[in-house]
Amino acid sequence: MKRRTKVAAVRGGLATAGVVGALAGVHALRRAGAKVLWPALRDEYRDENFDLIEQDRAGAVLTEDGVRLATRECGPADAPVTVIFVHGFCNSMESFHFQRRDLEKRWGASARLVLFDQRGHGRSGTPTAQSCTVAQLGRDLAAVIQATAPTGRVVLVGHSLGGMTVLAAAAQFPELFAERVIGIALLSTAAAEVTAAGITQLLRNPAIDGFRVAVHTAPALIQAGRSTARHVITPILHVSSYHGQVSPTLSRFTTLMIDQTPVETIVKFLKAIELHDESAALPTLAHLPVLVLGGTRDLVIPFRNSRALARELPNSELIRLARAAHMAHLQFPDIVNGALDRLLVRAGALEPADQRPSEVSSG
Template identity: 30%
Template sequence: MLTKTIQTSIQALAGAPNGALTAAYRAGLRSRAYRTAALNAPTTPHQVVPVTTVDGARLRVHSYGPADGDVIVLIHGWSCCLEYWNPQINAFAENHRVVVYDQRGHGSSEPGRTLPSRETLADDLAAVLDATLHPGQRAVLVGHSMGGITVQAWAARYPEQVRRRAAAVMLVNTSSGGIRYDTDLLPLLNKPLTVGDKPVTVLGASIRVPIIFAETLLTSPLPLPGGWPVNFLLKARVMSKHATADQVDFALGIVRSCRPLARGRHAAMLANLELGDAAKYLTVPTTVIAGEHDHLLPKRMSRRIADILREAGNLASYRVWPTGHLTNIEAADYFNAELARVVQRAGGHATYAAG
């Protein structure tokens, strides 16, 4: 009920202005220059692929690299955009065809007429695959966070497409549901307040922060500020202590570039989303990667997906790395090496530029 109320409120704001975040300013946040070369905009030319969703939204879809190269499709997560994958585009685009797209409402993609749901996630990915893959061609699909949710939702909605469109899958820092109650992003989220290791009680009952406050914060369609306090919080709660200043700045620029309305709408959807055992429909070798210090979607969420895949006989590997939620940014070299192995095992020619 809470999520439906929030979604209704957000929908009512659809025609409202996005404050100071103009389209040009958001684009600038996505295309800053960094000392870390891998984070910068790719120098490899790209092709713009026209894609329109079933409800009429035009998606921004880019294809990098040789037209006849092995295909890698990268699907970003909540509040991000295709630039989020710069470390992977820069590493693979010279020898592979790398397809990236902005999920609806994110980046420069239109929001469409339909509120986001597991169905829109699945339908949009299906539309991108239809537009970018030739008949008989298969890709390695890589989904991070909400992108991993997207891949699972697509497999459950279109099981007949999985073996036809996918050679292998990577699910990174993701979940199959239960996010509202199982996230550790906010330390006090619906958990007892403690002093030391003892819960604070009043009349024998532990004090908890009402979940409505946390959910309102995450779903609020308001612009995100910049500055060192936000950088500090992003590194402490979303990334890990090993993240570099460039990595934190890059990630914050990506997230701040997201339209507040899209961020709020998708957060409200994700809070209530349940995919159950949708991963069992991923009937191709699937690698699951989790972050040891991931507070947003803790490793136990990935473990549940890995267990479903193992039972179905399709788990290629399950790995936990010493990163936060943004594994492909925080440990780009390790991630790219793993992706190269996945491509090679899928029958492709894995060649990438090490950072």
């Protein structure tokens, strides 16, 4: 009887924490100027096939500590350049849906696209808490490069935590970046100082601190009560993804992707993001063409982080999206894809668009 009472009390406490956390998160976002609802006049993605990636060639990469990373790829296996996409916190490789959909057609035989789920995300394996560091993600990326593109030229595209992953790889493997990496895209990300603003400030409230403790002391109970846990952290990620009008279907797609991230993964990586500082990697990238892109409405990684990155990277193109929040590559895919196309041209991997052979209809 006492045990039942104790379990009930814990569950009741979690439910209360969930409500308090949700209210605290929404209050923090409102105070920062975010809109909690995303109205839309039309749903242009109602018939969009967001499972497109399931058609791609599936594979896996085993990391140095035995975590299995799920991969997908499309495009010719012998393409002269491989473009590897690295997703963000609480996302999966599907977050690059529009890049995979449109750039495969645009680049044709010129490039192969490789996407993968970071450890603890999507279809990839579950890591230990100790291995959930940005430095380890950098080593994971190096393993993905070695396994999926052991030779040839490589372009890396990182969003949010994925951008931090790219920087961590550059810090640890400068020879790889000097010899084989020919271009970098850093989308809605930061080299350091994410503790001063953005997601770590938004997630600092008593309910979330209590939730972190609960995850470490009773992870099985937390995992079983995912609906409660979502109310603590994920509402902040939901409402900070977009700004202004957005397709309801796209909004649901993003929300589902966030909600499918295991609760333990969310908590394990929060501290890693807070401690992250990959500024030492920037000199390694100084010789490369770089795309730096951020949104002025991004509450997770504020645009000033993008501006700071561009200042340190002399060969960078800085794009400021005035209406974009954190998921700019999903809300404004045409702008992002055009910028990635220009990056490959600057990297020497593509001819300028007006010099490429046009598509010939077979009639």
